[in-house]
Amino acid sequence: MSEVPIVVDSTTADYFVLYVGHPNPGQISQTDANPNDIAISVTRGQEGTTLLPDNLEALAPAEYRVEKYEVARPGDLDGDCVDDITELDGLGVYNPLNPAIKMDGSLAGVAIESREAFETFSLPSNHTYQWQNLNGLEFLKFSVIDWHSSDPSIYFMNTNVSVLHTVLYNKLEQRGVSTLVRLTGEIVYHPNVVAPDGSLGVYRYNFHKSAPPPWVTAHVHQVLASAMPFLDDNLAYYPTSPEPKANYQANKATYDTLRINVLQEADILPDVDYVPLNQAEGFGRLRLMGTDDDDPRPHEIPVFESLPNDLPRVAGSITTVPQTPLSHVNLRAIQNGVPNAFIRDILKDEDLKGLFGQFVYFSVAADGFVLREALKAEVDEFHQSRRPAGTQTLVRDLTVTGIASLADVSFDDWDAFGVKAANLAELSKLGLPEGTVPVGFAVPFYFYDEFMKANGFYDDLDAMLADEDFQGDYDEQEKQLKALRKKIKKGTTPDWIVEALEGLHAEYPVGTSLRYRSSTNNEDLAAFNGAGLYDSKTQDPDETAEDGIDKSIKAVWASLWNFRAFLERDYYRVDHKSVAMGVLVHPNFSDERVNGVAVSYDPVSFLPDTFYVNSQLGEDLVTNPEARSYPEQLLLDADGRAGVLARSNLVPSGTLLLSESQMVQLRNNLQTIHDRFQTLYNIQDGDRFAIEIEFKVTADNTLAIKQARPWVFGNTISEKPTVGLSFVEATVAEGSPLKLVATREGGVLSDPLTVDLLWTDPDQKIQGTAPVSVQFAADKATVVVSVPTVLTGTVEADSTVTVEIKAGDHYVVGASSSATATVQDNPVPEVSVTAGSGITEGGDATFTVTANPVPSAPLSVSVTVAQTGDFGVTTGVRTVTVPTAGSVTVTVSTSDDSTDETDGSVTVTVNAGSDYTVSSTQGTDSVVVADDDVPPPVGCGDTDALGLEARANHDGLPNTLANRK
16 A cells, blocks of 8 residues: 555554545535545554555645544444444445445445455456457446535446446346436556556556546545555556547646546557567576565576666576666676566466576577576586686776866777766767766776775785685675775875865866766776666765765775676676776766666667667666656657657656657757767677667756767577567458468568468468468568458358468567468358437437448348336337448437336347347347436435345444434
């Protein structure tokens, strides 16, 4: 639940009601008004203290109000004549915050008390053709009765029993509940959509036709949330029908002020349970990481339930939450050539869970992953073959002895100042708009080297590296490296270095906070970017006064000996004593509006001349995101127009972080940077190259670029595209074409591709010759081929047609290597009837009669019209004609009278016919007809209205003001 800081002293004799401000307080009609507060949860007391839950976004403590009651003397919050404790203990059948009548769950319930209850009530959408578009997602239907009033009632339908709201309404009408004023909708569970708190799984609901005002929607939203207590701020309104969508767009500013999450179609990504972030293979020990566990080791493949910020060298990585291609975790996976993937359900697969603690082989490919047990010898042989044969000694120029302005540093000076400083210096010379590149200075390697010698730290380093315990024990390495970092931070800085830093600070206005950033000879290189290995620090003026001007630079120098950095260098057999740390210094960016990373390449869909951008709100870094933070992901075309892959979960729905002008500027700047560094790195025609930048939108709305480094391309298992097949429709009528879809993923999208096919058609249903191949044009990832079928005049059995991909040299056959379709023998249309909305006597009831598939000629259908009650309906058998469009509207008129009578209904039933079949689930439907004459008063004691059980419950309540409601 949301972290609500409401904890009360309690005993088991108590129960508590938590209130928040009503989203729509005050008068709502001449006879009805909403209270100032609304009850959102009812909780039994525990011995000692009790936490009171709120399953929407938590508010400040002062925004809540708590009422305490005795379990032995319960109240009746919803005024339905059933006490709160009876309803709380029978949640689902009852609901203390829902005035709906008792429902036993066979047709409907009045609360969904748990995830398991939702599964019981929900219907996988692939079971019914009307909801095929939901791609198998779980959903259930619901109805809100008297939604416009101060006491709306919620009913959740057991959708496995019926998907027809009219069945529920008929049952309610029989029990004395008027359903004339109602909202209908459905709740769909998306397991892979990111909730506002960053967790996975969203329950989104929509209204079928009506569009309540924003405040009323917020009221219904709260009532729905209270009736689904297992939710955790992952309920969202999803306005997709024309009227609700238009209402939301017209009132978006108001919705943004209400306590209601809104999802739009663009916010719902394809529901996937696997994303290959870096396609590679590796061996290691599979390890499930806990929250407080020590860092994984180089021979391990960790499985994370949240994206880690700090990750040393590992043999591969798996997360059960989505990642982005530009996170430091994935950049390091690409650099190290290790597999990295999002695998949502790995913890639900018993076979895979059995591999934890074992040595495994792990491969990540475009169309799937392999995770199997491996021998220790396989692991050792694999890693030994990946490491360099000999020691690598890095270049460091110690002849440059002074701090230099970036204006005086060039790309070729990387061996004296580090690559990060040299690259930023080059950016300052590209003529980018003023303010894009910060004004900065570079501190050379010479300063680090002299500091280490002055304090004798090289002797400490020699002793540490020679220590046998250090050489063979990861825990000992981590311990001794931490001690060395502590020594460096407390080391004595030579006076001449302090004076040089004072001169640097004097170049900026008094009070300027400066950012000290690592710039080594072991990062931001063409084949090794070292992302996230070293630390940066901010030197604020108060720190300079209290801790010395050298505090931040010593912290950056110390980070050269981070455990993760040491492991990375050790794996590549780098001579640790040849590593040197320069420092890049420039004004600190504070209170930035946006931060992000962009690359002059598309690592997602591989579109040519397309750049990929990650950005996030404020100071939440996309490279090292906070837990459950998901950035915005864009693809920018050559004109800077954005294609949205994913939206940030930290901003309101439908909002983009960058303005259109900033997208154009970012695209143009990145192109300029790419072109310049392509020349500097001497990239030849045909060589792959891209440049990656880190950027910010500052507090004054300036686009600033703070870093540039070469993008490291991953070496995937196969550079060939992976191809697959499917049919648009698995079943077609003879004479209708089969529509074959071929897809490719990976490889070079700009290259055309031919894929060979093999057809199996035993009954010769294909008209003419089936295509022997499909051709992908350049830059096309999907091909749709129409294959005609033969229409015969004879009655015969249905047939199947299968197509499969033949092996080829230029592609890899994916998991969807074949596709099968059924060709039906001239099927007879199935006819169904669907009722329109309820009416008041005197109005016209409407029904839609539908034939599926659509008839090739107008189809005569026999229906019977009937009524319950007496509303002047012309009953009996009628003939309606369904046109070739597939459906026709049937109108049944009713008459008004002055007699008070029970509400009734008009029913249309499809009769059997020779040219069609009758739907087994939708062969009859009813429209409720409401009597508009004034009935006699009905009170709580009217057994005809509420039943004997409600009367007995009511009579047993204490004689209090709340119970006399």
